[in-house]
Amino acid sequence: MLNIPHLINSQRTYFTTGKTMPIKVRLQALKKLYKSVKKHEGKIHEALFSDFKKPLYESISSETGIVVRELQLAIKQLEFWARPKKVKGSLLNFPARDYIYYEPYGTTLIIAPWNYPYQLALTPLIGAIAAGNTVVLKPSELTSATSQVLEMIIQEVFSSEHVAVVQGAIPETTELLSQRWDYIFFTGSVFVGKIVAQAAAKHLTPTTLELGGKNPCVVDASVNVSLVTKRIVWGKFLNAGQTCIAPDYILIESSIKTSFLQALEKEIKRAYSSDVEASPDFARIINEKNFDRLAKMLEGESISFGGQTDRDQLYIAPTIIDNPSIDSLVMADEIFGPILPVISYTSKADIERIIDRYEKPLSGYIFSRKRAFTNWFLERFSFGGGAVNDTVIQFVNEALPFGGVGHSGVGSYHGKHTFLTFSHAKAIVKKGNWLDIPIRYAPYKGKNKLLRFVLKWL
Numbered sequence: 384m385l386n387i388p389h390l391i392n393s394q395r396t397y398f399t400t401g402k403t404m405p406i407k408v409r410l411q412a413l414k415k416l417y418k419s420v421k422k423h424e425g426k427i428h429e430a431l432f433s434d435f436k437k438p439l440y441e442s443i444s445s446e447t448g449i450v451v452r453e454l455q456l457a458i459k460q461l462e463f464w465a466r467p468k469k470v471k472g473s474l475l476n477f478p479a480r481d482y483i484y485y486e487p488y489g490t491t492l493i494i495a496p497w498n499y500p501y502q503l504a505l506t507p508l509i510g511a512i513a514a515g516n517t518v519v520l521k522p523s524e525l526t527s528a529t530s531q532v533l534e535m536i537i538q539e540v541f542s543s544e545h546v547a548v549v550q551g552a553i554p555e556t557t558e559l560l561s562q563r564w565d566y567i568f569f570t571g572s573v574f575v576g577k578i579v580a581q582a583a584a585k586h587l588t589p590t591t592l593e594l595g596g597k598n599p600c601v602v603d604a605s606v607n608v609s610l611v612t613k614r615i616v617w618g619k620f621l622n623a624g625q626t627c628i629a630p631d632y633i634l635i636e637s638s639i640k641t642s643f644l645q646a647l648e649k650e651i652k653r654a655y656s657s658d659v660e661a662s663p664d665f666a667r668i669i670n671e672k673n674f675d676r677l678a679k680m681l682e683g684e685s686i687s688f689g690g691q692t693d694r695d696q697l698y699i700a701p702t703i704i705d706n707p708s709i710d711s712l713v714m715a716d717e718i719f720g721p722i723l724p725v726i727s728y729t730s731k732a733d734i735e736r737i738i739d740r741y742e743k744p745l746s747g748y749i750f751s752r753k754r755a756f757t758n759w760f761l762e763r764f765s766f767g768g769g770a771v772n773d774t775v776i777q778f779v780n781e782a783l784p785f786g787g788v789g790h791s792g793v794g795s796y797h798g799k800h801t802f803l804t805f806s807h808a809k810a811i812v813k814k815g816n817w818l819d820i821p822i823r824y825a826p827y828k829g830k831n832k833l834l835r836f837v838l839k840w841l
C-alpha cells in the first residue's frame with residue numbers, strides 16, 4: 384500500500400515552501416486542469432457508463448459540464464476572490480484600515496462518494512487549488528472506472544506533492560483519517576460523516592460535511608399537475624434516484640392524489656417509454672448491496688406503478704408506492720434510489736407530523752401557487768436548500784451555497800463559496816502611525832467616563 388504518512392509529509396513540505404501561494408501558479412494549475420478534463424471528456428463519459436450505465440446526457444449535464452463551468456468561473460474570478468477585501472473600519476481603532484486576507488489552510492483531504500463520482504471529486508478540488516492548498520483526493524471505490532480516469536487526470540496535471548489521488552475503500556480511508564490534516568472535505572453518508580467528524584475532532588481539524596437526508600416534496604391542490612409531475616419525475620429519476628438532493632417522498636394534498644398518481648405514471652412512460660429497462664436514459668443501481676437494500680423496501684408495499692427488478696442488471700424500475708405506512712422500511716431512512724412514496728395530507732399538521740419525524744434534510748421542495756402556504760413551508764422547516772415549484776435545480780447556480788444543515792451536513796460550497804470554504808478569512812487591522820489617541824493606555828484613572836461616552840457614541 385502507498386505510504387500515506389510519507390505522501391502527507393511531502394505535501395506539507397511543499398506547502399511550507401510557499402509554491403502553491405502565487406495566484407499566477409494557482410491559475411496555471413487550474414488552466415492545466417481545464418485542458419486535461421476537456422481532453423479526457425470522452426474517457427470520463429465512457430467510465431461513467433461502464434460504472435453504472437449513466438446516460439451520456441446526464442454525464443454531460445451533471446458531471447463534466449458542471450466541472451467545466453466551475454473551472455471557467457474560478458479561472459475568471461480567482462484574482463478578484465483572492466485579493467484582500469477592505470471592510471468598514473471601526474472608529475475605536477482610528478486611524479486604521481481593516482482587511483480580510485484569504486489564506487489557504489494547508490494540506491487538505493477530499494473524500495468523494497460514488498453517485499456523482501467525477502463532479503463531487505473535482506468541484507471541491509477546484510476550490511481547494513484556487514485557494515492555494517495541497518490536496519489528497521480519495522475517490523469512491525464503487526466507481527472504479529471513473530476513479531481510474533480521475534487519477535490519470537490528476538497525475539497528468541499535478542505533481543504528487545501538490546495533488547495526489549489515493550484509491551481505496553474503508554482501510555485506506557481509515558488510514559487517511561488517522562492522519563493530521565489542515566482541512567477535511569467529505570461528501571457521503573451521515574454514518575461515515577460521523578466517523579469523519581470524530582477523526583477530525585482529534586486534531587481540531589475544520590471540516591465540511593456534505594451528507595444526505597430524507598428530502599420532502601410537498602404538492603398542494605393549486606398546482607398544474609402535469610407540469611409538476613414532469614419536474615418531479617426528472618429530479619427523482621435522474622441518476623436512477625441516486626441523487627442526494629432528489630425528492631425522497633411526496634406529500635400530496637389528498638384531493639388531487641388520484642390525478643397526481645395518474646400523471647406520474649404518464650410522465651414516467653413519456654420520459655423512459657413503457658419499457659424503461661430498455662431506455663438508454665435510465666441509469667442502474669450502483670451495486671448488489673444497494674440493489675438489495677432498495678428491493679427490500681418494495682416488499683409488502685402497495686405499488687401503484689413500476690416495481691420490476693432485475694438483480695443481474697442492477698435494474699430497479701421507477702416505482703411509485705401509494706401511501707406507505709410511516710413506519711415502513713421505505714419511510715425509515717433516505718431512499719437513494721428510484722422509489723417514490725406518495726403520502727396524502729389534509730392539513731398543515733399532517734405535513735408537520737411527517738417532516739418533523741426526520742432529521743433536517745439536505746433539500747426541501749414545495750409545489751404551490753399559494754404564496755402564504757409556500758412561505759409557511761420555507762419558514763417552518765429547516766433544510767440545506769431547495770426550490771419552489773421545481774426540484775434539484777438549486778444545484779446549478781454557483782452563486783447559491785450548496786450544503787446541508789444539522790444531520791445533512793456542515794458548511795457549503797460551489798463557485799466562490801468553494802474558494803471561501805478552503806480559505807481561512809484572516810482579519811487584519813492596519814494601524815496608522817500619524818496619530819496615537821492616548822485614552823486606551825494605562826494609567827486609567829479619570830478615563831472611565833470618557834470611555835463610556837466613546838463606547839456609547841462610536
Ligand code: NAD
Nearest residue numbers: 495496497522523552553556557571572575593594595627
Ligand atoms: P459513503 O458514506 O458510504 O462513502 C463516502 C466515502 O466514504 C467513500 O469514499 C468511501 O470509500 C468512504 N467510506 C465508506 N465507509 C467508510 C468508513 N467506514 N470509514 C471511512 N470511510 C468510509 O457514501 P456513498 O454511499 O458513497 O454516497 C451516498 C451518500 O452520500 C448518500 O447518503 C447521499 O445522500 C450522500 N451524498 C451527499 C451529497 C451532498 O452533496 N451532500 C452528494 C452525494 C451524496
